[in-house]
Amino acid sequence: MDFIGAYAPSHLTFLLEGFWVTLQVAFLSIALSFVVSVIVGVIRYARIPVLSQVLATAVELVRNLPLLLIIFFTYFALPEIGIKLDKFYAAILALVIFESAMISEIVRSGLNSIEKGQIEAARSSGLTYMQTLWHVVLPQALRRMVPPMVSQFISLLKDTSLAVVIALPELMNHAQIINGRNVNYVIPTFLLVAVMYFVVNYALSIISKRLENRHA
Amino acid sequence: MIDMSILFDHWDMFLQGFGNTLKASLLALIGSFLLGTLMAVFRIAPVRPLNWLGTAYVEFIRNIPLILVVFVFFVGLPAIGIRLESFVAGTLGLTVYTAAFIAETIRAGILAVSKGQTEAARSSGLTYVQTMRYVVLPQAIKIVIPPMGNQFINLVKNSSVLGVIAGLDLMYFGDLISADTFVTFDVYIFVAVFYLILTLPLSLLVGYLERRLARAR
Amino acid sequence: MKKSVWKKVTGLGLVLMLGASVLAGCGAGKTSEGASQGGQAASGAAAGTVAKIKERGKFVVGVKYDLNLFGLKDPATGNVEGFDIDIAKAIAKKVLGDENKIELKEVTSKTRIPMLKNGEIDAIIATMTVTEERKKEVDFSDIYFMAGQSLLVKKDSPINGLKDLQKGMKVVTAKGSTSAKNIREKAPDVEVLEFENYAEAFTALKAGQGDALTTDNALLYGMAKQDPNYRVTEETFTEEPYGIAINKGDAEFVKTVNDLLKEMKDNGEYDKIYEKWIGEKPKK
Numbered sequence: 001m002d003f004i005g006a007y008a009p010s011h012l013t014f015l016l017e018g019f020w021v022t023l024q025v026a027f028l029s030i031a032l033s034f035v036v037s038v039i040v041g042v043i044r045y046a047r048i049p050v051l052s053q054v055l056a057t058a059v060e061l062v063r064n065l066p067l068l069l070i071i072f073f074t075y076f077a078l079p080e081i082g083i084k085l086d087k088f089y090a091a092i093l094a095l096v097i098f099e100s101a102m103i104s105e106i107v108r109s110g111l112n113s114i115e116k117g118q119i120e121a122a123r124s125s126g127l128t129y130m131q132t133l134w135h136v137v138l139p140q141a142l143r144r145m146v147p148p149m150v151s152q153f154i155s156l157l158k159d160t161s162l163a164v165v166i167a168l169p170e171l172m173n174h175a176q177i178i179n180g181r182n183v184n185y186v187i188p189t190f191l192l193v194a195v196m197y198f199v200v201n202y203a204l205s206i207i208s209k210r211l212e213n214r215h216a
Numbered sequence: 217m218i219d220m221s222i223l224f225d226h227w228d229m230f231l232q233g234f235g236n237t238l239k240a241s242l243l244a245l246i247g248s249f250l251l252g253t254l255m256a257v258f259r260i261a262p263v264r265p266l267n268w269l270g271t272a273y274v275e276f277i278r279n280i281p282l283i284l285v286v287f288v289f290f291v292g293l294p295a296i297g298i299r300l301e302s303f304v305a306g307t308l309g310l311t312v313y314t315a316a317f318i319a320e321t322i323r324a325g326i327l328a329v330s331k332g333q334t335e336a337a338r339s340s341g342l343t344y345v346q347t348m349r350y351v352v353l354p355q356a357i358k359i360v361i362p363p364m365g366n367q368f369i370n371l372v373k374n375s376s377v378l379g380v381i382a383g384l385d386l387m388y389f390g391d392l393i394s395a396d397t398f399v400t401f402d403v404y405i406f407v408a409v410f411y412l413i414l415t416l417p418l419s420l421l422v423g424y425l426e427r428r429l430a431r432a433r
Numbered sequence: 434m435k436k437s438v439w440k441k442v443t444g445l446g447l448v449l450m451l452g453a454s455v456l457a458g459c460g461a462g463k464t465s466e467g468a469s470q471g472g473q474a475a476s477g478a479a480a481g482t483v484a485k486i487k488e489r490g491k492f493v494v495g496v497k498y499d500l501n502l503f504g505l506k507d508p509a510t511g512n513v514e515g516f517d518i519d520i521a522k523a524i525a526k527k528v529l530g531d532e533n534k535i536e537l538k539e540v541t542s543k544t545r546i547p548m549l550k551n552g553e554i555d556a557i558i559a560t561m562t563v564t565e566e567r568k569k570e571v572d573f574s575d576i577y578f579m580a581g582q583s584l585l586v587k588k589d590s591p592i593n594g595l596k597d598l599q600k601g602m603k604v605v606t607a608k609g610s611t612s613a614k615n616i617r618e619k620a621p622d623v624e625v626l627e628f629e630n631y632a633e634a635f636t637a638l639k640a641g642q643g644d645a646l647t648t649d650n651a652l653l654y655g656m657a658k659q660d661p662n663y664r665v666t667e668e669t670f671t672e673e674p675y676g677i678a679i680n681k682g683d684a685e686f687v688k689t690v691n692d693l694l695k696e697m698k699d700n701g702e703y704d705k706i707y708e709k710w711i712g713e714k715p716k717k
Contacts, residue, residue: 001295010509031229033522043592064415068387073408076400076547084293084551089545096381154279160322161281165380165629167498167539172283179291180632181659183639190288194280201279246454294640302626302642382605382637394628395543395609398570 011178013190018174019196020195023087025170026157033156034149036100038086042133043105055104062101068096075166079119101168106148110141120183150208154201161197171196221403226393233389234410240307240385241372241414247311248371249364252318259323262344277316283377285309290381306378306385314371316349324358326352343403362429366421372414386410454499482555482686483528492525495540495554501561501633502710504665506539513537514650516710520577520677524556525701527693541630543609546570549680555580556686557678560652562611572683574690575677578704580649581669582615585656592645594668594692597621605634605643612648615671631656638663649673651711 040059044052062070074097075090085093114137122132161172175193179186223230277285286309289300329352332410337347380394381388389408394400469628486492489597497504503515538554542588545557560580564574584604585642586592600603600622606612608627617625624645635656638646646653653665679686697703708713 014508032317058581060416060419061408061412064373064419065411066373066387068376068379069390069404069407069411072391072394073404075544076394077404079547079551082322086551086552086553158279158281161283162377164283166544167630170541172281172287174508176632176636177499177506180636183295186640187288187292188637190284190292194276194284197281198276198279198283202275205279216274260496271593291636291640291643294642366566379635380629382628382642388627391543395627396614398546398566 001187002182002189003181004183006178006185007192010189011185011189014174014178014194015196018171019167021088021199022157022160022170022172023096024046025091025160025163025168026153029092029099029156029160030153032092033099033103034094036096037103037107038138040100040166041111042138044108045102045111046129046133052137056174059101059104060070060186062097063105065098067098068165070098071162071166087163087166087168090166091168094158094163095156098159102155103149103152106145107141110145112135112200113144114141134165144195147212149210150211154204157201158197219399219403222243222393222397222399222402223406226389229389229393230386230406230410231407233384233386234413236378236384237372237375237386238305238385238412238414240303240310240378241376244310244314244375245368247307248314248318248367251311251315253322255315255319256322256326257348259319260326272320274316278315278320280315282374283380285313286377286381302381302383303378303385304379305384306359306375309374309377310371314367314374317366317370318364320420321363322356322407324363325356328359329355347365359429362425365425369415369418369422371412372418376411384416438529446558451566463625482683483616483689486528486555489536490529491536492521492528493536493538493553493555494521494524495538495548495557496521497541497546497558497559497631497669498539499630500560500652501659502656503652504537505655515576516706517560517708519706520555521558523697523706524558524690527606528689535563541609542607543629543711545678549678552680555679556690560649561678562649564611567678570681571678572681572687573678574687575694576674576676577694579672580651582612582647582673583650583653583669584637584666585646585648585663586644586666588662590644593666595619595670598645602645603643604647605637606647607631607634611671611673612666616647619670629705654711656672 031125035134040055044055071091071094074085074094075087078085078090118136119132120142122136123129127135159171163170164172164176167173171193175189178189255270255273258266259274261267287304289309289312290302293300293305295412321389333351333355334347335352360365375385376387377383378385379391382388386407389409390403394403397403453695464651467494480511496515498506498513500515504517505515506513518537520536521535525535525609526532538548540554540557542559542619545554545559545561547568548554549557557571560578561567562580563576567573570599584592584594584598592602598620599622602622603624603626604616604620604624605628606616610627613627615626616623626637627635631646631648631652631712634643634648637643639660646656650669652667655666657663677690679690697706704715705714
């Protein structure tokens with residue numbers, strides 16, 4: 001094991017560069033899958049005919065497939081049907097598809113957890129269905145969704161590492177390049193990489209706990 | 217339409233991969249159940265150092281990517297002289313990773329059994345271990361079964377990382393076939409179908425169990 | 434293929450569409466460093482790569498980042514260097530008059546053909562062997578390098594060639610490479626393990642996950658240079674002619690590249706690049 005060689009300044013900046021890409025991909029994917037999930041979740045909650053059933057099937061299928069397969073799919077198979085994305089966007093698309101399927105379920109169960117009595121009260125006080133959804137149900141449901149959603153975001157951040165298979169220059173990819181130089185760098189590099197993921201994810205989970213306590 | 221000949225021409229590869237995916241998932245399920253239970257017990261046992269150990273394990277592993285854990289087994293251990301085959305390294309990585317989640321599932325199940333029951337059992341003269349064995353665990357297991365089912369589904373999906381370290385699983389062979397034939401779309405659809413054969417029934421079963429449990433409460 | 438596609442995917446396809454449209458909407462207003470010309474590229478159709486390069490003012494080329502001597506990214510400087518890169522620079526100079534007007538993109542044996550078809554890159558210069566099968570997918574320039582498949586083994590390994598590979602041994606290589614097919618044919622008893630790229634394969638070899646790594650000797654020399662604990666066996670058991678891959682039907686660009694290669698061989702520039710990386714004069 002060669003900690004000094006593995007932690008040479010050039011290696012550290014190289015890893016940080018990779019981590020920056022990881023964070024970019026994670027952030028964009030989180031933002032997009034949040035939006036998609038709320039839309040899908042609301043459509044399913046409102047039981048809009050046909051669309052709701054189609055989405056239910058899609059969610060069930062995607063949820064039961066490995067993310068790795070979806071990454072391969074968006075990068076290697078989509079070009080065959082004319083959708084061409086470079087690896088940065090292919091990775092984000094795969095993450096958004098997969099995580100939206102997971103998160104929309106969180107949204108749906110969050111919406112379902114709002115007592116029916118409240119909805120009836122809101123409706124009878126003259127609000128339309130959409131107004132009720134927007135002003136009464138969604139804000140409360142979103143608050144309840146925070147903890148499971150944050151833990152799904154943590155999963156997402158970890159899952160970005162799977163894009164190593166399409167050689168996206170993220171943290172894991174850069175770690176493997178350094179590992180390729182010398183076997184003695186492997187363990188020190190993995191250790192550092194683990195710490196980098198851990199710090200961000202653990203911070204996220206603490207923030208989530210704080211939010212949870214505040215709303216409780 | 218989908219070119220079925222790709223499926224038939226490479227049938228033995230798909231089948232071997234499917235078998236290995238199932239094998240890795242089952243082995244890792246058993247392993248991570250044992251390790252996860254141990255860690256859950258560590259976390260709630262009335263012994264401080266064990267609490268710390270359990271918490272450290274769960275928190276650390278939960279917050280790092282699976283592929284990193286697998287790489288540690290595949291290229292990290294050999295760096296210190298321990299060499300494992302791809303399949304073994306991958307399955308061990310899956311086990312260690314999944315155990316952290318299972319530990320949390322089991323701990324939540326145990327905590328869900330009301331404190332009052334535990335205290336009643338203790339005050340009626342049962343030891344801590346007896347209380348666990350006869351009062352808490354039997355109830356906890358019922359609560360834990362649906363989330364354990366979800367963990368198994370995750371395990372089947374996550375076993376696809378074996379494909380990255382040449383672990384001879386479904387993902388590995390699927391990827392190989394697509395690289396060799398230049399047919400990507402169809403091959404990945406077949407791979408997806410094979411995964412769904414494993415995960416969809418499980419998912420439906422878990423949904424059923426969850427609903428039944430919800431009604432029972 | 435294209436017509437029947439939507440029949441193939443039902444639910445999955447819808448989610449894909451949804452995701453794609455959201456992405457497209459957000460990607461449009463943004464020019465991040467990851468953005469490419471992918472959107473406007475026409476696949477298959479000979480849109481005229483030369484014109485595209487000139488219009489863009491930049492030659493976008495797919496090269497390897499993990500191959501010493503041919504295309505290796507140095508983490509310290511961030512530069513990618515090697516034989517293939519020098520050839521790419523020569524093309525940029527020929528088309529645009531400036532060898533620095535290039536943009537390199539990392540490819541692997543598996544990703545390179547999809548990326549070329551995507552329009553993500555103008556050409557592949559990535560130690561790519563010309564094969565009949567690949568000719569169905571892409572067009573090739575004239576041969577610019579002649580390699581042969583060989584084995585990389587530990588210094589003290591008893592393996593010196595194909596005949597020493599015995600049943601139960603493991604040979605590692607990269608997915609989508611010709612090397613995997615060749616070794617399966619020539620040494621049917623060994624177990625072949627394929628990784629995402631050569632860096633992963635070499636890491637696996639170093640980790641003792643294989644007894645030998647097989648690919649073209651040109652690449653193996655680079656690896657042996659990187660880690661002196663490994664050596665390349667003398668024997669080569671295939672001929673691997675490398676060509677530059679260009680989108681199908683773009684005869685103009687193929688001719689441009691071929692003219693340039695000939696020019697370089699005539700004026701000695703090719704020999705210079707060859708010697709710089711391989712350490713000897715090219716065999717005639």
